[in-house]
Amino acid sequence: MPGLKTIKSIQASLAKxxxxxxxxxxxxxxxxxxxxxxxxFMLQQTQVKTVIPYYQRWIKSFPTAxxxxRAHEASVLKHWEGLGYYSRARNLHRAAKMIVKEFQGRVPDTWDEILKLPGVGRYTAGAVLSIAFNRNVPVLxxxxxxxxxxxFCIRENGSNPASxxxxxxxxxxxxxSGAPGxxxxxxxxxxxTGCLPQKPLCLLCPLNAVCRAKRDGVQAQFPPKKIKTAAKKIEVSAAVIQRNGKTYIQQRPQKGLMGGLWEFPGGKMEKGESPEKCLEREIMEELGVQVTIKKKIMTIKHSYTQFRVTLHVFICGLKQxxxxxxxxxQWKxxxxxxxxxxxxxxxxxxxxxxxxxxSHIGHTNKS
Ligand code: SF4
Incomplete structure (x- = not known):
């Protein structure tokens, strides 16, 4: 642990x-x-520059808890669309309801109470309490x-609870104790902005005089690397089924990945299956209908935390x-x-x- 003199020096240099x-x-x-x-909530797992427009839109639509x-969940999720990790949006919505119901519309200002809000863990509690309420608590x-x-050349990367x-x-x-936020x-x-993962900007860093990794030239060794498991690759087919100028969409179950969001139907390709065969099988299994595949419109590559998805998208009509x-x-x-x-x-x-x-695609297929 650092001594008092070092701590004071870090606090003063960082503040300036x-x-x-x-x-x-x-x-x-x-x-x-x-x-x-x-x-x-928005900054959890997401970069500042991505968050800014979402935050501004959100505050315009939902300026208070x-x-x-009072907002509908569909509207809440629509405002979050594209930001990922949708459980954050649902938790924030539930937290607002709890703030209104149990805390008279005010965000709680104590450690025990704020941790009762859905989606608020140690980090978010520390950030809100220190920044908004000047409470002397850390963030990590x-x-x-x-x-x-x-x-401090600490060989920890936070990959397990003890670390x-x-x-x-x-x-x-x-x-x-003063200005913890x-x-x-x-x-x-x-x-x-400075102590970057790959090339830390040590010459410009306000803490370079006390930094042990800088002193020993071992910045690249800290924090110790986490063992990464390779993301699984999956191939998926999706159908844009159209009838009388309208398109079929369905809502994912509330519980589970991307719960409550809407989607085009489809599913994972099985071994040896073509994207088209996969689509016909999935639609029959999921919707109980046969589709006519009209044309492939795109292939989308998308990364989730644990998956790399290749999505084959087809315009389809209903056959039977x-x-x-x-x-x-529900579906519509x-x-x-x-x-x-x-x-x-x-x-x-x-x-x-x-x-x-x-848009002409949606109006010309009268199947
Ligand atoms: S590694 Fe470099 S940038 Fe990071 S704290 Fe030390 S001196 Fe600052």
Whole structure:
């Protein structure tokens, strides 16, 4: 653990650097705990530049927890469309409802209470309490883990609870009693903009005089690498089934991956199967109908945390049978004009874009 003198030096250097170098970000203009909570939900696993437009749109539509609590889930998910990890959107929606029901519309300002909100873990609690309420609590995200590991040559990467705990203890030691929010943001900012994973900008770093990894020239060894498992590759076929100028869409079950989002039907290719055969089989299994495949419109490559998906997309018509499905929460025939109101996963948004650009496809097939 660092000594008091080192801690004081780190606090002072970081505070000065942060005042001069901090990026102008929309959630830094406010002390409103709800807005800070929204930004922290969005920033989990997502980069700042991706989050900014989503945050601005969100605050325009849902400026308070009360307004968010009253919103329909479809609208909430639509605002999150493309940001990924949709459980964050559903949790934020549920958290807003809890804030209204149990905390009189105010984001709770104590550790025990804020942790009761759905989707709020140790990191989000620390960020909101320190930034919005000036509470003397630490934060530990991926950026902070990297900075701390290098600063003190700690051989921990937070890949298991014991390792994570050790880093939390160090972070806790460092937080000053005055302006903890600025200090925490400064640590995260340094990790995001200076203490980069590949080539840390040590010459410009405010902590270079006390950094042990810099002193020993071993920055690349910290934090120790996590053992990565290779992402699984899967091939999927999807059908844009059209009838009388409308398109079939279905809603994924609420529980599970991308729950509550809408999608085009389809499924995983089996060994030795062609994309077309896969599509015919999946549609028969899932919807109980035969389709006529009219044309392939695109191949989409999309990455999820554990999968690399290749998605083959076909325009289809209905050949035989009536749709009866149990694989989804609900299904609809919608016009192209209305389809954009529904929240879709990112890969399906690419199909929507194609359909919007080629809108004649939806109106000429009267199958
Ligand atoms: S001196 Fe280099 S390695 Fe150390 S904290 Fe600063 S940027 Fe990171």
């Amino acid at each position: 650097w942060y005042q001069q170098e901090k990026r102008d970000l929309p959630w830094r203009d406010t002390q409103d705990p709800y807005r800070i909570l929204v930004s922290e 009360k307004i968010l609590a 995200d991926g950026n902070v883990k990297r900075v701390l590991s290098r600063l 994570e705990n050790r880093l939390w203890q160090v972070a806790e030691k460092l937080v000053p 600025d200090f925490n943001q400064a640590l995260m900012e340094l990790g995001a 049978g009536r749709i009866h499905t149990t694989c989804c929460d 025939w919608v016009s192209l004009k209305n389809i954009n109101q529904y929240p879709f996963p990112a890969a399906n948004v690419k199909i929507l874009k194609y359909l919007n650009l080629n």
